[in-house]
Amino acid sequence: MSSATELAIRGARVRKVYPSPAGEVVALAGLDLEVAPGEFVAVTGPSGCGKTTLLNLLGALDRPSDGRLEVFGADLARLDPRAAALYRRREVGFVFQQFHLVPTLTALENVALPLRYAGVPARERRRRAAALLDAVGLAPRAGHFPAILSGGERQRVAVARALVGGARLLLADEPTGNLDGATARDIVRLLRERAAERTLLLVTHDPEVAALAERRLRLRDGHLEADSGRDSGGPLSAVVEGTRSDPVPENAPGPQGPAGPARGGDPDAPTTR
Amino acid sequence: MVYNALMRALLRDLLRQRLRTVLTVCGVGLGIFTVFVFGALGEHFRLTVVEARDYAGGLVRLYTKTNAEGVNPGVSPETLRRIEAMPEVRCLSPSLVLLLDGFDLESDPLLWLRPQALVEGLEADKAEAVRGQGLRLLAGRWLRAGDRRVAMVVDWLAERRGLRLGAPVTIRHQDYEVVGIYHAPDTPAVPAAIVPYAQLNERFLRPEVERARRFFRGLRRHPLLAPYLPPTLDPAALDALAEGFAHQQASLFRIYEIVPRDRSPAGTQALAEALRAQEPELAVIDPRSIREAMERAVALFLVLTLIVTVLSALVGGLLVVNTMAMAVVERRREIGVKAALGATPAQIAREFVAEAALLAMGGALLGMALGALAVAACEPYLLDRLETGASLFRITPRLCAFSLGTALATGVLAGGIPAYRASRTDPAVCLREL
Structure with a gap:
């Protein structure tokens, strides 16, 4: 077991429960997870298994109901709304399936948006955003609004936006879900290239995309069902009580069918227990 | 440059719903128009007091007044001679x-x-x-x-x-x-x-x-x-x-x-007091009492102006609240995205408040422009009918600042409510609502 200071992510018995009139909805049921800095981890699993919830917890968009979750030493359960925002600003970059670009901002302004919230001077943020747009091959589209960009271009803008603040943790929630195969691979390649030194957690239903990761985690019903370990080294322990930690073969069928549903599948939703 | 970029972004946000924005600006504009025109009339009266003070300054006025027997005796030539002989x-x-x-x-x-x-x-x-x-x-x-x-x-x-x-x-x-x-x-x-x-x-x-x-x-x-x-x-x-x-x-x-002889306020007041003591049967009016009487007369109009301002601000404020509340509902996903990108609740709230303030300021400029046009169009007609004085309305820098300030305060206060709601929005919930 690595020490906490060496880990990017350390989760111990992480639970997330949503109250609802129909009863408690358990999204994560005591997840243990450790991820090393710089690791590229694909998170797979059927709809409703808790993938997006895990990403929301790691991004401090939500708080665990129980357990301990630390990212780069920060205890995410103890962050108030402002501290959570500052944590996201410093440590986290998000890439969403639906791109989530602000429609009234140009590509350049979208990329520069996190810097605006960080209080970076206008000139500096334009420079950094332009450099990143150039790096993702969209310099000529800098002044264009999202509405006139293709899906792939929008996702490139979103990737540039996630990278611009220098986040150490990138959380990508089905970033290829709305893209065709070639574009999807292109985006993942871009993520890997540009985020080589950063920790990347990528939720995907696409086995081809998952195969590009160094390590694959498979969730089921809020539990970690399987962990492939690191391709390049020994597997990191990511064990949940009562589940295996063996490497998972790509495309391994789960109890609910194949691991890779059709692209653009339903967004993650908690499972009612 | 920073403000240009911010202003552009705010304007684009407002122009997403053009009709709604235009209607809100018109509504606020109508309120500010009323404030502006009433205010211009109020400025006329306020400046009247100021000018009356200058006009009446350095003089003491003498009137006859009704005595205890109900008789109005007038001012006799002997009394006038006595007064003229006073050293002051x-x-x-x-x-x-x-x-x-x-x-x-x-x-x-x-x-x-x-x-x-x-x-x-x-x-x-x-x-x-x-x-x-x-x-x-x-x-x-x-x-x-x-x-x-x-x-x-x-x-x-x-x-x-x-x-x-x-x-x-x-x-x-x-x-x-x-x-x-x-x-x-x-x-x-x-x-x-x-x-x-x-x-x-x-x-x-x-x-x-x-x-x-x-x-x-x-x-x-x-x-x-x-x-x-x-x-x-x-x-x-x-x-x-x-x-x-x-x-x-x-x-x-x-x-x-x-x-x-001494036309300073103190000298004038001293003469008035001396006259009151010497001629108790006459009415002695000094500049201070004229100013106070005019201030009392104008106060009523200023209260009316204040009531109109408050009502106009309320109506304009409700329009802004409505518009911004709808904007917050429509942009819940964006709020979630911005929170994910590191915006603090205060920053999110500030964006909505700034948008509301811009909306209100747009209304203020429209209302002031219409008010100035209305005054310019009506005043010659009214003055021609009244044939008194050079102006009925005074558009002063103070009035412009007051109108803009009213609009800004309305925008900030009215925008504050939806902005607070926006800042309290759970980003995870917003992002799930796809």
Whole structure:
């Protein structure tokens, strides 16, 4: 077991429960997870298994109901709304399936948006955003609004936006879900290239995309069902009580069918227990 | 550059729902229009007080007043001589103020209901001493000793009636020659023309004396009174009696302007106090009491302006709240994204408040522009009808700042409620709502 200071992510018995009139909805049921800095981890699993919830917890968009979750030493359960925002600003970059670009901002302004919230001077943020747009091959589209960009271009803008603040943790929630195969691979390649030194957690239903990761985690019903370990080294322990930690073969069928549903599948939703 | 980028982003956000934005701006604009026009009228009254203070400064006014027996005795010549002999008094002039064009209800049935242009008679050699501090000579000269059928006219009257130096001007059906043009504060009771007192008094008194003469001569033929009048009663004695009576009646119309040697506020006040002590049966009016009386009169209008402002701000505020509340609902996903990108709740709230403020400021500019146009369009018409003063509305920097401030405060307060809701939005919930 690595020490906490060496880990990017350390989760111990992480639970997330949503109250609802129909009863408690358990999204994560005591997840243990450790991820090393710089690791590229694909998170797979059927709809409703808790993938997006895990990403929301790691991004401090939500708080665990129980357990301990630390990212780069920060205890995410103890962050108030402002501290959570500052944590996201410093440590986290998000890439969403639906791109989530602000429609009234140009590509350049979208990329520069996190810097605006960080209080970076206008000139500096334009420079950094332009450099990143150039790096993702969209310099000529800098002044264009999202509405006139293709899906792939929008996702490139979103990737540039996630990278611009220098986040150490990138959380990508089905970033290829709305893209065709070639574009999807292109985006993942871009993520890997540009985020080589950063920790990347990528939720995907696409086995081809998952195969590009160094390590694959498979969730089921809020539990970690399987962990492939690191391709390049020994597997990191990511064990949940009562589940295996063996490497998972790509495309391994789960109890609910194949691991890779059709692209653009339903967004993650908690499972009612 | 920073503000340009921010402004562009805010404008784009507002223009997402163009019709809604335009309607809200128009609604706020209507409110600010009302505030602006009422405020311009209020500024007129406020400045009137300020100018009246300057106009009445350095003078003490003397009136007759009703005594304990219910009699209005007037101001006797002996009293005037006593006052002129006071060491604090530099000079004294009777002042007769009458309607410039006379009293004619047939041509103006609403004569009592609106301010009228006035003419003042002052002793010609004292006119400059009395009015030199309150009025500013623009052209020509002041009245001087020996002047008879000459007049000084105020600038707005000269402009409206096309009067120049040397031109004739008709005042109370009598022709005068214009020898001076002055600028006067736009204050009620400030004369539109100044003529020699003797001339105006004679013109005013003659019909009164004639009327009194007719009355007294008629007594000789009265069936009840004639037997009691001595047959030797000289008609000339009756005429003298009539003239004395007419003068006594006319004295009730007179004001006496007293110029102190020391025209500072303290010196003027000291003279007023000395006069009150010396002549307790007369009304002594000092600049401070004039200012206080005008402030009381204007206060009512200022309260009305305040009520209009509050109501307009409320209506405009409700429109802004509604618009921004809808914007928050529509942009929940964006709020979640911005939170994910590191925006703090305060930053998210500030964006919505800034948008609301911009919306309100747009309304303010529209309302002020429409208000200025309305004032410019209506004022010549109204002034032409009223023929008094140079302006009814005053658009001042203070009024513009007040209108913008009202709009800004409305926008910030009204935008604050939806902005607070936006800042409290759970980003994870927003991002799930796809």
